[in-house]
Amino acid sequence: MSFGTKIIGTGSGLPSRVMHNAELETFLDTSDEWIRTRTGIETRRIANPEKGETSFTMARQAAEQALEMAGRKGSDLDAIIVGTITPDTVMPNTANQLQAVLGASRAFSFDLQAACSGFAYGMSIIDQYMRLGTIRTALVIGVETLSTLVDWRDRSTAVLFGDAAGAVVFERTEDPDHRVIDTRIFSDGRLGELLCIPHGFGKVPPYRPEYQLHMHKIKMRGNEVFKVAVRNMVDASKKIMQAHKISKDDIDLFIFHQANLRIIDSCAESLNIDKRKLWLNVQKYGNTSAATLPVSLDEAWRSGTVKQGDLILMATFGGGLTWASALIRL
Numbered sequence: 001m002s003f004g005t006k007i008i009g010t011g012s013g014l015p016s017r018v019m020h021n022a023e024l025e026t027f028l029d030t031s032d033e034w035i036r037t038r039t040g041i042e043t044r045r046i047a048n049p050e051k052g053e054t055s056f057t058m059a060r061q062a063a064e065q066a067l068e069m070a071g072r073k074g075s076d077l078d079a080i081i082v083g084t085i086t087p088d089t090v091m092p093n094t095a096n097q098l099q100a101v102l103g104a105s106r107a108f109s110f111d112l113q114a115a116c117s118g119f120a121y122g123m124s125i126i127d128q129y130m131r132l133g134t135i136r137t138a139l140v141i142g143v144e145t146l147s148t149l150v151d152w153r154d155r156s157t158a159v160l161f162g163d164a165a166g167a168v169v170f171e172r173t174e175d176p177d178h179r180v181i182d183t184r185i186f187s188d189g190r191l192g193e194l195l196c197i198p199h200g201f202g203k204v205p206p207y208r209p210e211y212q213l214h215m216h217k218i219k220m221r222g223n224e225v226f227k228v229a230v231r232n233m234v235d236a237s238k239k240i241m242q243a244h245k246i247s248k249d250d251i252d253l254f255i256f257h258q259a260n261l262r263i264i265d266s267c268a269e270s271l272n273i274d275k276r277k278l279w280l281n282v283q284k285y286g287n288t289s290a291a292t293l294p295v296s297l298d299e300a301w302r303s304g305t306v307k308q309g310d311l312i313l314m315a316t317f318g319g320g321l322t323w324a325s326a327l328i329r330l
């Protein structure tokens with residue numbers, strides 16, 4: 001009997017402030033109509049650190065919800081991985097901060113940076129440990145406070161992003177029928193400049209004359225990213241379905257990275273998917289990067305859209321460039 005990974009709990013942490021497209025119209029040369037038609041986004045959530053809303057607190061909320069649904073305690077955890085490019089502090093990392101407040105003293109814990117693919121990368125790593133039989137219970141989180149990395153003067157990116165956290169508790173299983181069937185993770189550093197933070201943290205430090213705050217914010221060549229995102233998510237989806245001889249018609253729900261409704265539609269068209277099987281919440285939350293997959297899974301499960309036994313295909317794409325797919329039988 002082989003070991004595998006079962007999902008036993010999910011949770012979300014969303015900041016309270018809802019920012020409508022109309023608010024963006026007040027300080028950017030943009031319109032609700034442009035944003036809706038080009039992206040599908042209507043509102044996004046924006047964290048307020050003054051109210052204690054940060055990557056860590058959103059991640060904690062999501063983690064506590066997921067543990068509660070799973071019926072597990074922090075002390076049951078063997079591992080915590082947090083996918084994020086916006087930790088409150090680089091040191092200690094978010095996963096270590098969570099380890100402390102959740103009482104998960106047995107768990108190893110670390111953050112990983114794979115932009116929007118951070119959750120999928122974390123899930124893939126955990127699945128390998130589970131298959132080896134070296135861990136039993138694990139927490140994987142995708143969290144971003146991208147509002148802190150957005151250049152609010154740049155209309156081509158400021159309208160796209162939102163803040164959120166999503167968490168999933170995984171447990172080792174010997175049940176062949178309810179498990180993560182496979183995960184595939186990919187990267188291509190040659191195209192990193194398409195979506196990047198040019199001056200980074202160390203590249204141009206504040207004491208250098210060429211330091212400019214806006215170069216420490218997200219820059220994106222949107223048109224090119226659009227095409228690569230569609231191509232890679234379609235390719236990753238096909239690869240994982242073909243490897244397991246699973247047809248698109250066998251899948252109950254497709255959860256694509258919630259970056260842009262047109263990207264999701266293009267993926268669905270390329271794969272010839274029934275659009276009723278697409279999960280969509282990009283209109284409410286915008287692109288929450290590493291959080292889009294776990295928040296979507298949490299909402300789909302809690303709303304009854306998916307249930308035990310359903311087959312889910314996830315595909316994501318992010319800066320770096322990174323991308324991933326996963327097949328999960330709930």
Ligand code: ACO
Nearest residue numbers: 030034038116155156159222223225226259260317318319
């Ligand atoms: N409001 C009004 N006009 C705008 C805005 C805005 N917010 N942003 C750009 N425009 C203008 C441009 O200046 C351009 O004007 P011009 O024709 O006078 O030069 C025009 O709209 C068209 O611009 P395009 O960039 O060609 O518009 P496009 O249809 O490609 O949409 C968008 C832009 C939404 C960014 C799209 O390219 C996209 O979604 N790309 C992928 C982005 C993405 O998903 N990134 C994240 C994936 S990875 C991750 O999640 C980190």
